[in-house]
Amino acid sequence: MPLPRDRAHVAPGAVHVPDWLSPERQTALLAASREWARPPAGMHQIELREGRKMSIRTVCLGWRWEPYRFTRVAHDGHPVKPMPQWLAELGREALADAYGRPELAASYAPDIAVVNYYDREARLGMHQDKEERSLAPVVSFSLGDTCTFRIGGTEHRNRPWTDVSLQSGDLFVFGGPSRMAFHAVPRTFPGTCPRHLDLVGRVNITLRMSGL
Ligand SMILES: O=C(O)CCC(=O)C(=O)O
Numbered sequence: 001m002p003l004p005r006d007r008a009h010v011a012p013g014a015v016h017v018p019d020w021l022s023p024e025r026q027t028a029l030l031a032a033s034r035e036w037a038r039p040p041a042g043m044h045q046i047e048l049r050e051g052r053k054m055s056i057r058t059v060c061l062g063w064r065w066e067p068y069r070f071t072r073v074a075h076d077g078h079p080v081k082p083m084p085q086w087l088a089e090l091g092r093e094a095l096a097d098a099y100g101r102p103e104l105a106a107s108y109a110p111d112i113a114v115v116n117y118y119d120r121e122a123r124l125g126m127h128q129d130k131e132e133r134s135l136a137p138v139v140s141f142s143l144g145d146t147c148t149f150r151i152g153g154t155e156h157r158n159r160p161w162t163d164v165s166l167q168s169g170d171l172f173v174f175g176g177p178s179r180m181a182f183h184a185v186p187r188t189f190p191g192t193c194p195r196h197l198d199l200v201g202r203v204n205i206t207l208r209m210s211g212l
């Protein structure tokens with residue numbers, strides 16, 4: 001058995017809760033992600049400026065993020081898939097546990113899920129999640145390969161930052177003073193997906209409130 005890992009307050013409002021999702025919940029979230037990834041309005045590589053594509057593949061529920069706004073229309077012209085209520089409920093449960101403030105979590109109503117797939121080469125550069133109008137926390141679930149998740153300050157993308165190892169089933173919440181923190185996934189560790197999960201690579205699901 002691997003050693004249990006401790007929950008950590010990485011910065012004010014930024015909490016890492018290892019192994020929050022049971023293996024059964026991880027399996028269910030992965031199966032749902034595979035459904036969401038299918039066309040129409042499925043998973044694709046987002047094109048940034050100058051025709052440069054992101055290395056991750058993404059499907060959004062509720063609202064779709066495109067550089068640099070949220071829209072109701074998918075990249076293929078189809079309507080964005082709906083945000084399921086069970087997923088919003090999972091987000092409330094996660095937030096209540098991470099912050100230990102159930103009364104705060106009761107009003108958390110995420111209406112966006114961003115589902116990212118990382119193959120062994122994929123990375124995500126330093127950025128802020130700032131196209132939402134709401135300052136409600138971002139709730140993040142990780143599945144599959146372990147990654148390095150980097151979280152820095154709110155002013156710029158440079159040091160100081162903290163590197164956290166996110167493993168399959170981990171919960172990470174960033175809200176409050178950390179809601180606008182720059183963050184990144186500089187690398188994943190191919191082949192580290194636990195055996196109970198049938199996945200090559202890494203999937204991350206972030207829940208957000210649009211305020212739109
Ligand atoms: O993959 C992750 O852990 C973070 C994803 C992320 O920052 C995003 O989707 O904006």
Ligand SMILES: [Fe+2]
Nearest residue numbers: 127128129183
């Ligand atoms: Fe992000």
